[in-house]
Amino acid sequence: MKKLLQSIIISGVLLSTTACGLEQDSFSNDTTTKKVASQIVADATVNQKTKIASMHADFIIYDSLSEIEKNADSIVLAEFTGQRQLNEYKTAEGYTFHQNSISTVNILKAFKGEIDVGSTIQTFEPGFFQKEDEYVNLEGYNLMNEAGKYILFLKKNEAGPVFTIVGMYQGKYDVTAPNQVDAQVNKTDIESEYLGENVDQFNKLKQEVLAKYK
Secondary structure: OEEEEOOOOOOOOOOOOOOOOOEEEOOOOOEEEEEEOOOOOOOOOEOOOEEEEOOEEEEEOOOOOOHHHHHHOOOEEEEEEEEEEEEEEEEOOEEEEEEEEEEEEEEEEEOOOOOOOOEEEEEOOOEEEEEOEEEEEOOOOOOOOOOOOOEEEEEOOOOOOOOOOOOOOHHHOOOOOOOOOOOOOOOOOOOOOOOOOOOHHHHHHHHHHHHOOO
């Protein structure tokens, strides 16, 4: 396991509403995420009329599937219900300093943990649409959609009932999309399963997941 601390890169539009750094426990309870970078910069990359802005954080990069499994309280196969809400964190003065999504999923199979098959749960997703055509994500995470079925590696949230995905993009894999992510287009393609820089690592983990879980 190794840690990655990166400067910010962005494909998308300049955004100011999330431009405040803070410790992760204030908003996500994801123990793999230490802090959100303090500002966002942009270029003019646009694909399919959707601007994609990617924030970076200090977080753990997992070398193997076994490391992700060890850090997950629950491992499930789930499908997105289509129910999603924008989740905002505000200061006492009403300033929005962080945003993400809370998504509702149905549990189809359970491989680890105490989540029941057939139940419905909510999970934080580290991405959100600021506008209909502007998508903001943390470390290349792309939101679940209703067409996919996802292996999720989840952690309990001590602050409430909403689960956290382990390692952001490293804890969610669409088993209905077996093709590898294309590093030539993924950062600008809103249809890509992963929008970040660590394409080889993501593809390696995805193949391990497909070989073990279905």
